[in-house]
Amino acid sequence: MALDNAATHKLSPELALSGPQTELLHRVVSFCERHQADDSALFVIEGAAGTGKSVVLNAIFNTLQTRARSGVADDPLRGLRNMVIVNHPEMLKLYRNIAATMPNLRKSDYERPTTFINKSAKTGKRADIVLVDEAHLLLTRPDRYNHFAQQNHLEEILRWARIVVVVFDPLQVLKFKSHWSTDLLESFRKGRPSETFHLDTQFRVSASPATCSWIDALGQGEILPRPEDPSFDLRIYDDCAKLYADLCACNSKYGLCRLLSTYDYPYTLNGEDHFITEGDFRLRWDRSLPSEKLPWAERPDTIDEVGSVYTIQGFDLNYAGVILGPSLFYDAKNDRIGVRPERYEDSAAFQGRDGIATPEEAKKRVILNALNVILTRGIHGLFLYAHDPALRERLLRT
Structure with a gap:
């Protein structure tokens, strides 16, 4: 039985994707192409634990960054400033370790949400595309301990990015200060273009x-x-x-x-x-x-x-x-x-x-x-x- 000895390679952008994951990658990239000139757009990826959300998210990001940093003059995604945000220090380590092995990714492409929000507010500069992993960990109220003075992480991320792609699972909400619900997430779709894609194939648990x-x-x-x-x-x-x-x-x-x-x-x-x-x-x-x-x-x-x-x-x-x-x-x-x-x-x-x-x-x-x-x-x-x-x-x- 061949078993995995490290988690790092399981999020590598070079991994082969399943049919639904490949479809999702194309859907998100197409969404970004269509809305790259809009003021605000939101794409929601839903799926339970083990359905490969983070895997496909990093593959999407590698595709976006490769095109953003390519020399193709007429590519609509060329030159865009993109980020991955995750409110989980262990996951942030993993993403940055992977970035060190990929030619078009940088460790600085990955941040915690509060850091991204506070830096953006200080510089006044918006990002073009922001991908948010583990969005169910985003804060839904102020948190002085974590230096977040505003009301909602996602609200602020949407303020400082023109296109936001979030990975969300309501069954992984772990704190009152991150008390997400489908209704709350739905409220952020109003007034902006949005799409949803649901992943339901279990990739982690190798069981019947x-x-x-x-x-x-x-x-x-x-x-x-x-x-x-x-x-x-x-x-x-x-x-x-x-x-x-x-x-x-x-x-x-x-x-x-x-x-x-x-x-x-x-x-x-x-x-x-x-x-x-x-x-x-x-x-x-x-x-x-x-x-x-x-x-x-x-x-x-x-x-x-x-x-x-x-x-x-x-x-x-x-x-x-x-x-x-x-x-x-x-x-x-x-x-x-x-x-x-x-x-x-x-x-x-x-x-x-x-x-x-x-x-x-x-x-x-x-x-x-x-x-x-x-x-x-x-x-x-x-x-x-x-x-x-x-x-x-x-x-x-x-």
Whole structure:
């Protein structure tokens, strides 16, 4: 079995695209050609986790930059100033690492949204085409901590770019201050040319449709009968230490295997290590290393850490181990996963609830979204352990 040893090449613009991805590339490039003289236009790419959104986005960007920097005098896209924006430091590292290997891409072509907005406001210069990956991570309210004083990232990006292409998945919204909805996104289409393209083919999880459905349902709190699937290694554990030992063995054999957890164990950015303990298992949370050039998922040493949704979102693993922490329990009455927001340790996720009609339900939605993200990282296998004994027992008999 040939497994992937790095995530970097999986976003390379040189990768062969599927039929729908190729169609999308042509659709976006054509959209940019038609609207390159307009004041404002918006193209929305929708798709669930693992449908290849970032892959095709970087291929689109490479096509745009190749034409922008080419010597073809009559090319309508020649000389345009284009950018990729992503509000995810680990993804930004990945994109910049890829740019260093491509002749028509520059590391400076990639930025965080607040940096792009503040630089544009300072210079007064608009970009021509801006592609936004992980647009569900854009802020929908001011955030002083991140030096964003305006009301909405996308609103400001549309102000400072003539054509904006966004990649969006509402099931990956992780914070109240990024509380996106389809309706909110729809409001930005009004008054400007817009198109939408939906990707629905699963490229990450190499499993049968029944297994993909089982994982997707679990990410929504539903517990379905576990399918037999020789193409995907799906395991449920009653011992977290055993799960970790098996995951380490897979990592030694295949590489790119990591342990992840829901954000249910204390963690503080104070320079100290913080540990997750489950029975005989004890391992530290991922360390914050902003100066590290490699993304967390690609660093060999991170097999000795537990990753969070924030370090793994957007990345692929060969095998993913996932700890379902104390915020998740077995709701026997409804035979599903219940959610306890008070046990969720990511308190920053629930800051800024103004304008959210039902904050308690929104909290549960955020927690399940985060669960969905970490469940869909493994290409070839998923190993699960639940903190709640009743949930553990229920999953073991699926």
